Amino acid sequence: MTGPTTIGAAPYDALLLFSFGGPDEHDDVMPFLRNVTAGKGIPDSRLAQVAEHYEHVGGRSPINGQNLALMAALRAELSRRGVELPIIWGNRNWAPYTRDALIELRDRGATRVLALVTSAYSSYSGCRQYREDLALTAGSLEEELGHDLGLRFDKVRSYFNHPGFVAGNTDAVVEAYEQLRARGADLANAPLVFVTHSIPDTMEDASGAARPSYRTQHLDIAAVVAEQAGQRLGVDLTWSLAFCSRSGPPSQPWLEPDVNDGLRELAAGGTTAVVLAPIGFVSDHMEVVYDLDTEAMETARELGLTAVRAGTVGTRPVFVEGLIDLVLERAAVERGESPARAVVGRLGPVADACLPGCCRQRAGVDSGVPALCGQD
Structure with a gap:
């Protein structure tokens, strides 16, 4: 292999790994939760209840360490392909913040930046909210500095149906069933429960205004993973989709069923073994290690279910390679080329630039908040 080149990534001169963020230690938990819920009027007394979840995992979120590991894996894959592209990490809700990342990008002399969001699916919280955060942070910095940052942003398309993401999840499900087999379970009678983050029904409706909705995206890929x-x-897997991590007032409808309710229904029907597959998550962060590994597993034990939780895609090579494929695909598009857009399932690839009206909090309602990386 020759020395590193930039042609594969041109015109981009930096990649922004853009994530949610999480507390690094006990004293960070409440400030972090206040960041996440800013403007929602949630009292500290309620946040303190949520903070207790972090005590089960040592008072910190695993997401930061996992993002560092993903960043290292992405750098290694770029190096393996001989592509030179700096990776900068930024988070919406904790250090390093979006602001920190934009300042670092400016100081490095970057001008064309491709954002890779650690959310595979399209919804307000997994797409447009990141785009808004980029726009608001860049605008605030430019106002503070009194000049343009000179940064132009694009975003990697949503990758829920990219072969790398699907293959990584399929491998994880197979591994989980092999664990069940080793424990003597009859795999043909062990349902597969895919799990993702619940969102309000209004957000679900809005996610489907310009493309297949958040739920539809999951159902499409769950079918592919279960079949593969x-x-x-060598078995026909029975599967379903359940949700976790709902919040907000009880009067506000969110996507259902909750994973714990789903387990109760399965047990009532005679199920004795089950695999939980966190297909909605890229890595083992709080929604996985608490909502599934703690709460759902406790429910399974109470019901007498033999349960195995499948892994997330994390830093699996097939997933990391897929992400770099997506980076280089978008770079080729920006150079005027017509690369093949790898995709599985029935829905087809998501547009490179988010379509007008996509992923709003409410369908047809323009909040007036600016957003980058889209057609509106």
Whole structure:
């Protein structure tokens, strides 16, 4: 291999790994939760209840360490391909903040930046909210500095149906069933429960205004993963989609069923073994290690279910390679080329630039908040 080149990534001169963020230690938890819920009027007494979840994992979120590991894996894959592209990490809700990342990008002399969001699916919280955060942070910095930052941003398309993400999830499901098999379970009678983050029904409706909705995206890929995993295991897997991590007032409808309710329904129907697959998450962060590994597993034990939680895609090579494929695909588009857009399932690839009206909090309602990386 020759020395590193930039042609594969041109015109981009930096990649922004853009994530949610999480507390690094006990004293960070409440300030972090206040950041997440800013403007929502949630009292500290309620946040203190949520903070207790972090005590189960040592008072810190695992997401920061996982993002560092993902960043290292992405750098290694770029190096393996001989592509030179600096990676900067920024978070919406904790250090390093979006502001920190934009200042670092400016100081490095970057001008064309491609954002890679650690959310595979399209919804307000997984797409447009990141785009708004970029716009608001850049605007605030430019006003503070009195001049343009000179940064132009694009975003990697949503990758829920990219082969790398699907293959990584399929591998994880197969591994989980092999664990069940080793424990003597009958795999043909062990349902597969895919789990993702719940969102308000209004946000679900808005996510489908310009493209297939958040729920539809999950259902499409869950079917593919279940079929591929079943073929490899030699069984026909029965599967369903459940949700976790709902918040907000009880009067506000969110996507259901909750994973714990789903487990109760399965147990009532005679199920004795189950695999939980966190298909909605890229890594083992709080929604996985608390809502699934703690709460859902406790529910399974109470019901007498033998349960195995499948892994997330994390830094699996097939997933990391897929992300770099997506980076280089978008770079080729920006150079005027017509690269093949790898995709599986029925829905087709998501548009490079988010379509007008996509992923708003409420369908048809323009909040007036600016957003980058889209057509509106």
